[in-house]
Amino acid sequence: MQNIEEVWKEKFSAFAKAGGNDYQLSQWSESGLKNYIKYFFEYFPEKNIRNSLALDVGCGPGTFSRLLVKRGFKVCAVDFSEEMVRAAKERTEDKSIDYRTAEVCKLPFFDNYFDVVICSGVFQHVYDYKKALREMRRVLKNKGFMMVEILVAVSIMTVSILVAMAVAQKSIYVSRQAFHTTQAAFLLEEGAENVRIARDN
Numbered sequence: 118m119q120n121i122e123e124v125w126k127e128k129f130s131a132f133a134k135a136g137g138n139d140y141q142l143s144q145w146s147e148s149g150l151k152n153y154i155k156y157f158f159e160y161f162p163e164k165n166i167r168n169s170l171a172l173d174v175g176c177g178p179g180t181f182s183r184l185l186v187k188r189g190f191k192v193c194a195v196d197f198s199e200e201m202v203r204a205a206k207e208r209t210e211d212k213s214i215d216y217r218t219a220e221v222c223k224l225p226f227f228d229n230y231f232d233v234v235i236c237s238g239v240f241q242h243v244y245d246y247k248k249a250l251r252e253m254r255r256v257l258k259n260k261g262f263m264m265v266e267i268l269v270a271v272s273i274m275t276v277s278i279l280v281a282m283a284v285a286q287k288s289i290y291v292s293r294q295a296f297h298t299t300q301a302a303f304l305l306e307e308g309a310e311n312v313r314i315a316r317d318n
Contacts, residue, residue, distance in 0.1 A: 122220075125242040126197050129177070133200035142204060143177040143238065150180070153237075153266075157184060169232035174221050174253060175239035179205030179214065186211050190233065193226070195219040221249040226256045237266035 132142050140150040168189055173182045176194035178201065185192045193215040196202050202218045209216075219225050221236070222245060234257045243249045257263055 120244050121242060122197065122244050129196075130198045130200040133178070133198060133204040136204075139178045139180045139208075142201070143180065145238070154180070154184065157181065158188065170230070171233040171235065172224075172226070172231045172256060174224070174234060174236040176205055176216070177201055177238075179209050179216070181235060181237060182214050182216075183209055183211065185233075185235075186214060193217070193231075195221075195224065197221070222252050224252050224256050228255055229258045229261075230256045231261060232258055233262050233264075235264045235266075237264075240265065 129142075129144075132144065136142075138147070139145075140147045143150070145153075168191065171185045171190040171192050173179075173185065173192060173194040176182050176196045179194060182192050182194040182205065191213070194202075194205065195217050196205070197218070197220050199218045202216050205214075206216050217225065221239060221243060234253050236253060240246050240249070253263065
């Protein structure tokens with residue numbers, strides 16, 4: 118029997134083969150992707166991180182990888198679908214982006230390697246989210262910045278992910294979804310350096 122990751126890998130590979138716009142390949146709504154792009158950088162730290170090394174986990178067609186490059190980041194991007202990585206390469210003019218096929222639970226990078234790690238719309242497709250989160254933490258520098266976009270707003274899994282991120286005490290963590298203030302307070306109690314609750318659009 119296939120696990121959830123295998124099922125979604127097949128689905129996203131099929132989306133990549135079918136072609137289309139970025140939002141179609143990544144299964145966003147057109148308006149949802151446009152809105153998210155508008156405020157993508159609002160939640161990055163204020164310090165100058167230009168020319169920093171960024172990792173885009175679950176890069177899909179490369180939408181956010183290309184945004185990061187335009188802002189001056191050096192970018193590595195991974196996706197579990199070989200077909201999706203191929204599609205990202207084909208639609209990316211800037212050949213400096215290092216696209217690779219890799220699993221979120223087995224990232225092919227050294228410890229403490231990246232200044233920034235972003236992960237958008239991935240965790241609802243991950244079976245062992247704790248292992249995935251530990252792996253993302255492993256490749257993030259001690260004072261690095263991690264941004265996780267979770268599409269399922271209110272769920273036990275979502276809250277568990279954010280608590281796990283908080284106790285890591287490695288970075289400033291952001292949740293895009295609108296959590297209650299009591300939940301935000303709980304994350305701070307768990308040791309997060311700074312929890313910013315982003316607005317919904």
